[in-house]
Amino acid sequence: MKLKKIASLMLAGVMAVSMLAGCSGNNTDDGASSGDTTPSSSYTETVLKATNAATQTKLSASTNDKLDKAVAWAAQMDRATDLGTTQTLTNIDNSNWDIVKNAKKYMTGTGLQNYTSDATWKFDASTWTNASFPSTYWTMYYVSATASDEYITNEVAEKLDNWAKKMENKGEVVNNYTYDYTVSVSKADCAGKDLASKNDDYVLVGVAVTVTRTENKY
Secondary structure, three states, X not given: OHHHHHHHHHHHHHHHHHHHHHHHOOEOOOOXXXXXXXXXXXXXXXXXXXXXXXXXXXXXXXXXXXXXXXXXXXXXXXXXXXXXXXXXXXXXXXXXXHHHHHHHOOOOXXXXXXXXXHHHOOOOHHHHOOOOOOEEEEEEEEEEOOOOHHHHHHHHHHHHHHHHOOOOOOOOOEOOEEEEEEEEEEEEEEOOOOOOOOOOOEEEEEEEEEEEEEEOOO
């Protein structure tokens, strides 16, 4: 009887470990799993350090849990065709793509959560006349998994430098308001459709810039 109890306990332990291993893989229905995800809590600072001095005076790093979940979920669910062959960091500007629809499930809440092509982003005070705050622009990019981390970081940093040119200076009063800007950047490795060769694996990058406005009462 004692041997049977020991055997039963050992079997239960093996089953428990197997269940935990299955959950940690984040498997999708087709058996493929998403790769490593770098959350905004760690990656944003890395990108900001690659920007110029003027950008760093206007932008602050921010952790964005919603963006992290959006990127991780889109990376897990999407099986895009030939994205992994694109060697240039490319904006996903079509909101009808499934990858964007999956991500939008998480980018909700108070204020504006606006997914749009980065080319349409405007940050000067005149943009926010009738907006609710905080207001967030967010978008996503993809590039082949063969691209280096340094390349991706520098490309995103260059985009931040360009956007910062349209931002008000920190503490500057414009039409009786001051404006503050925070940025969040998250990325994830994605498996393409060719699971055997992995030639079409790619990296998904999410960027969110949030604007808050404070009335100058003095």
